[in-house]
Structures are given as C-alpha cells and as structure tokens.
Amino acid sequence: MADSTVRIPQQERADQIIIPTILLLKFGSYLSFALIGIGLVLSAFQNHELQTALRSLGPLVNDLVHGRAAGFIGLGILTMIGTPVLMTLLIALRFWQIDERGYAYLTLGVTVVLIASMFVAMIG
C-alpha cells in the first residue's frame, strides 16, 4: 500500500488555481461592500428611502449617472452576485494554463450556465 502522506500532483496543480481565486474573491467582496457603503452614506445625506425592488439595469445606470444612492447600492449587490461568475472564468483560464483542458471546458460550461441565467432572468 502506498504512503497516503505523500503530496500528490493533482493537489499541487490545483494549488496554482487557489491563490488567484482567493484574490479575486477578496477584491469582489471589498468592492461590493464599498459601493453599498457609499450608497448608504448617500442615502442618509440625500434623505432618500431605499427602493423596495431592484429589477432592471436601465434605472440602475440612470441612478449611477445622477449620483443617487440606489444606483450605488444596486451596483454593490450586482458586484457581489457577479463575483462568482468572474471567478469561474478565472478558474477556467487557470485550468487551461495548467493543461487540464477537460476541466477548463467544464468550468467554461459553468460560466455559460451562470451567464445564461442572466438572460433567462431578463426574458422572464
């Protein structure tokens, strides 16, 4: 029986994916909370009640352009939701770079499904 305490190459290759993924997740979460924080501060100063529903991108962009709290808060929530989508793209790229093409395609497939959910949502 082989020694199960030996480091395996599968894990060593996976380690090359882990650090960039952690950095992306950190960046996404900080950016999201920073945008929400700006939105909450603006909401207090502008004396605006928070919107009761977030629905489409048009009003969100309009609110952002006019510096309204709702725009920053909506973008903050979208940034948080969008971070795992970017993460799957990054992981697909890293799998490609470490020559694991099968997993690269599979991860790209996950990305496509997540992006498709956006379109399904818009059509729905």
Place this chain on the structure above:
Amino acid sequence: MDPVQALLLGLVAMLGSVLGSMLGLGGGIIIIPLFTLYLDVDPKIAVAASAVSIVTNSVVGSQKHLFNRFVNVRLAMILEITTAIGAIVGAIIAVMIDANFLRVFMGLMLLYAAFTMLRGRKIAIANVPTDTPDPHGLMAQYTERDGSIVTYLPQRLNVGIPTSGAAGVISGMLGIGGGVIQVPLMNLIMKVPLRAASGTSSFMIGMTGVASAFVYWASGTIDPRVTIPAMLGVFLGSNLGSILTRRLDTSKLSLFLIMVMVYLGISMLLDALGISLGGLF
C-alpha cells in the same frame, strides 16, 4: 428603512451565517424561517434576500476554505453544471408558485436537514492510498491541524451529478445554498471527508446562488431594505464563524441546531396551515 428592523434582520443573518459556516451550511436554512416567522418578511422577499446573502457567505467564506485546501475545485465544477441548471429551474418555479407552498416545502426541508445532520454526525472517511487509480484527477489533499495529510478520492459520480441537479432545484426554489443536501451527498455517498465536503459545498453555494439571484433580480423580489442588512450580517457572521469553528465543539452545536431546525420546520408547516407557534424565541 426602519433601523430597528434592519438591525434585527442583520443580527438574524449573522446568527444564520455563524451557524452555517461552522456546520457547512449556507445559512439560508436558518435565515429564511426566522425572517418569515419572526420578522414579518414576505417569504418571496426572504428567499431572494437569502439567495444574495448565500452568495455573500460563499464569496467571503470560501477565501478561508480555499486557503486551507478544503475546496476540491475539480469536484465542485463537475457537480456545479447540473446544480446551476437546477437552480435556474428552481428559481423560476419559486417566482410562479404560491408563498404558502414555499412555507410547506421549507418546513419539510428543515426536518429533512435535521435528520441528515443527525445521521451525518457519525460518519468518518478513511484516507486513500496515493496510488489509487484516479481517472478523473479528482484525488485531493488537505492538512489537518495536527499536521497529518488527509488524502481522499470522491466516488460515485454517477449518483452525485444528478443528485446535485436536484439540490440545485431545491436551492433555487427556497433561496437556500443547498449545503444541506450537498454536504451529506459528498460525505455519505461520495466519501469526501466532512471538512472537504463543507468547504467544497460552501464554494459551490456561491455559484448556485448566482444562478437564482439573477432570476430574483429580474422578478423584482430583491428588496434592498431586507437584502443589505442580511448581506452585512452574513459578512460579519461568516468571519466570526470561521474564528469560532476553531474554538468550539461543533458536535454539541450541531445537536442544538438540529433541535432548532426541527422546531422551525414544524413552525413553518403549522404557519402554512394558519397556526402560529411564534413567541418561543
């Protein structure tokens, strides 16, 4: 936004997240019943807020799980394809069906989750030899606190892949992460050690949550007055949970959580019938 209500929502989300991150669940299974039963949040708004909170919990919590090598990225991607598709289908169903049906379904899920947690408490997975055939490159390792290396090889993909799809449908419908299904699936059936099952599930939950969160966004059920306190509570709870995990005996905690889940499950079922058990918490 009522500051007291926002504070209560944030505290409940924090509690759900602390317990969730300590026990490998997304936290939604705790957040949704408490929001709807005690904080008077509409079930559809609670489910949508929970979906966004789950993404937050995963994005924040996975950083630590990845660092500790508790995430099997290859296994996560294999299972995530069907899970994400299932989550989209589930979220579309949730937007269309009656809120009372959601209460009944959530109640049943809570009772099921309590049962699986009770069963899962006794499972231990043996180390596999490093020369075991690994056709899909899924073998992975992590280091325990005592320095020993744990090597494991996920098994029975033919069961895991479709079951993950079903977990995705339930996640999408109820706004829960699906950890309550994924962790027992990986641990009991696929023979993944509990730490790795929890870490991989926590990592997948973010992607699954995304698929349903977009649907909720477009349907207008994401209410920032509920979602933002929940996100902030989950952010704090996720960090606190990872600190407490190292200091507390999670087996006693899981027993307590099982009792709470049984109580909440029965409460949700009775609530759907118009009978209230509120006031005990």
